[in-house]
Amino acid sequence: MFTVKEKNRQELEEELNDLEFQIYRMQENMKDLSKDAKVLGIDQSKHDEWMIVSSIDDGQTCKIMLTDCKTAYRGKGCFSLVASYKDDAIHIGDIKGPPNHGFGSICMKYLKDIARDHNIPKVTGDIAKRDWNHVDRLIHFYEKHHFKVCIDHDTQSGSIKWVDL
Template structure:
């Protein structure tokens, strides 16, 4: 059914647009191959995903038992030794992981991809809670953060007076 839907959509496209889309996809696959080789030298690759804007990304992880970082690299540019987006967390105890920071460009779908992988990793580690804080530094993009965390089934508590708050997710495995 999905392939049929894609074919119908492609048939509606101008041949020049289809050719351009194919060239872009070929470039992303070429870049993905090169990036996977380089990223795998440093990090554990845990997935390859497509964003909401049909861009391919590579997802990797580092976890030393105390700190967990989910990282994402796009396939539009060469890997230069650093990630394009990450969620950094630490283990509070055997049942809780605490998100310390989310870094990278917003509105590309990268945060949702990384959050899904963090939840999957938490499930694999038998973690029951994913928590985090809202800090004063987040206040200029608070609405966006609340929307993001609500979308990912977090309970969000905000103390506007003290410009602070907390997030908690108890995933239902």
Template sequence: MSFTSFFLAEEETYDNKDRDELQQDLDDLEFQMFRMKENMRKIAKKWQIIGIDQTKDDTWVVVYTNHDNNSLKIMLNDCESSYRGMWDFSIQATYKNEETIFIGDIKGPENKGYGSICMNYLKEFAKQQNIQYITGNIAKRDWDHVERLVHFYEKHRFQVKINEEYKSGEIVWQPYN
């Protein structure tokens, strides 16, 4: 979308809102910015902040990480609530070898856009570290939402192989494929 078309779309949105709605939007944004500043200050004491982003619902989030030679976590905290030492969403992974990150678990609420934000940061981290693959398994415990998982991984350009008989699957992402 070009800047001009984005501006026109935003202008149409604002034309349809009355003054009170616009003021409420501004107040909400101001509150989120204040909360972001406070959350970032608290998070930075323990974790490495790697970015800020916006969800599909325009909620601001702080994205941060913790990694060592064995494991990697990409975590997220939304700016609608105060950071209290616990992430709102997390992708937990380990290094299988010098070329591969293995996703062990993804935890947090669904359909908020948190997973996509964290996955994009994980893929960017892999590229920066010259990691050739991100892999993972779809386990039997995930079978009640396997369609949603397949959709999520395919949206993020993973190759997904499902074994219906054993209720299992494998995912593989390569940065330059």
């Protein structure tokens, strides 16, 4: 049976104070961040952290970045996904940042939106030998986001592909 733990007054007050601080920081960070990048939106991580989603896009490369609302923006986000435009696809080059916070899922949602906005039907990428120590996590992540994942265990490499239907 599913039960929900009720929070006491002190826990609720701490949560409210944290949320108020994040909203204040969000205002400040958005103002500063908008000088460096295009602000795409705000989203919440799986740990209830508010994140500002932004991008720098020069028509050849697209970098989607997340900036948290718990610390001051100092010119760099806490997570990023870098992709390049290739013919009829966007090709993911690198994903940088801590795993298992939901940050990659936020970036992937916005990357797919960018692909749709540009009428690009595919998102592709490679799984390289350097990724092999966490390949199971990558397979889970990409399959969760409806990518076809092809892995060659002999060469410790692979590819990913998402097609918008």
